[in-house]
Amino acid sequence: MFKILRKEKLNSQVTLLEIDAPFVARKAEPGQFVILRAHEEGERIPLTIADYDRNRGSVTIIFQEVGATTRLLGNFEAGDKLADFCGPLGNPSHFEGVRKAAVIGGGLGTAIAYPQAKKLFGMGVDVDVIIGFRNKELIILEEEMAKVSHHLYVTTDDGSNGTRGFVSDILKKRIEEGEKYDVVIAIGPPIMMKVVCDVTRPHGIKTIVSLNPIMIDGTGMCGGCRVTVGDQTKFACVDGPDFDGHLVDFEELVRRLSMYREHEKECLDRHECRLGGVLDG
Numbered sequence: 001m002f003k004i005l006r007k008e009k010l011n012s013q014v015t016l017l018e019i020d021a022p023f024v025a026r027k028a029e030p031g032q033f034v035i036l037r038a039h040e041e042g043e044r045i046p047l048t049i050a051d052y053d054r055n056r057g058s059v060t061i062i063f064q065e066v067g068a069t070t071r072l073l074g075n076f077e078a079g080d081k082l083a084d085f086c087g088p089l090g091n092p093s094h095f096e097g098v099r100k101a102a103v104i105g106g107g108l109g110t111a112i113a114y115p116q117a118k119k120l121f122g123m124g125v126d127v128d129v130i131i132g133f134r135n136k137e138l139i140i141l142e143e144e145m146a147k148v149s150h151h152l153y154v155t156t157d158d159g160s161n162g163t164r165g166f167v168s169d170i171l172k173k174r175i176e177e178g179e180k181y182d183v184v185i186a187i188g189p190p191i192m193m194k195v196v197c198d199v200t201r202p203h204g205i206k207t208i209v210s211l212n213p214i215m216i217d218g219t220g221m222c223g224g225c226r227v228t229v230g231d232q233t234k235f236a237c238v239d240g241p242d243f244d245g246h247l248v249d250f251e252e253l254v255r256r257l258s259m260y261r262e263h264e265k266e267c268l269d270r271h272e273c274r275l276g277g278v279l280d281g
């Protein structure tokens with residue numbers, strides 16, 4: 001069992017949990033993820049390692065409540081225990097030779113982008129961070145990102161905080177102003193990652209995206225996380241989750257992500273009618 005050491009609500013939909021998991025913390029690197037089960041009957045869900053503390057033996061996850069399991073997790077408190085917490089899985093991010101980087105987070109993707117920005121900043125790379133949210137209530141990790149970047153840009157779709165518009169608008173402007181990025185890292189909804197890739201492609205700027213297809217085993221055996229990258233079939237759990245964004249088939253990714261929507265809705269409905277009774281995540 002894996003004890004929750006700390007819980008923090010980052011906004012109305014997003015929660016941070018710090019988990020006591022010394023063996024995972026010992027090996028964890030930015031870019032990797034865990035697969036957890038909230039309880040013994042629960043489904044396995046993948047979540048990115050948002051941070052880790054090897055001395056304390058803890059791993060931090062940040063998740064958005066989108067369905068049955070993430071809602072159930074959102075109800076856990078410090079002191080509660082998770083049944084399984086398996087990882088680190090996937091490949092760590094590699095940034096050798098990078099001198100100037102833009103790290104872009106869209107919504108919840110900011111939590112997944114945070115460890116990447118932290119790693120680059122720690123390597124002495126000149127880091128611009130651009131994070132975007134639908135409105136100011138949804139902003140997360142602004143202070144944390146400020147500490148691991150040289151310039152932080154915040155956008156909101158409705159202009160309620162920071163610059164009105166999209167993260168890709170800021171990136172486009174920075175590039176047009178002459179900024180020379182060795183790499184752009186874009187993490188967020190598939191449409192956002194695709195638009196960022198469309199901005200960087202004409203300039204030949206290497207663009208890394210982190211793909212989150214449906215994952216089941218996380219070890220390359222089930223094929224659930226199949227994505228097409230440069231006309232090749234890849235499994236995001238073992239070949240990724242980071243990929244060259246210019247080669248990703250985003251349309252296929254979006255199609256496959258919605259494959260289980262009916263079933264997920266059924267699970268959520270069942271979860272909601274059982275609130276107060278046995279939870280089924």
Ligand SMILES: Cc1cc2nc3c(=O)[nH]c(=O)nc-3n(C[C@H](O)[C@H](O)[C@H](O)COP(=O)(O)OP(=O)(O)OC[C@H]3O[C@@H](n4cnc5c(N)ncnc54)[C@H](O)[C@@H]3O)c2cc1C
Pocket residue numbers: 033044045046047048049062063064065066067068069070071108111112211212213214215216241257258261264265268281
């Ligand atoms: C490598 C990886 C890292 C991720 N990191 C994070 C993270 O740090 N924070 C976060 O909030 N979310 C993250 N996700 C997405 C997270 O796994 C899903 O939000 C979660 O599984 C939803 O489960 P649910 O039961 O609450 O919702 P459901 O109602 O079951 O699903 C809601 C939506 O979540 C996605 N989803 C559902 N099951 C899975 C699955 N087994 N694998 C992947 N996606 C699924 C689908 O898009 C689905 O439409 C990550 C996914 C992957 C693959």
Ligand code: FES
Pocket residue numbers: 214215216217218219220221222223224225226235236237238
């Ligand atoms: S999750 Fe099964 S192959 Fe990747």
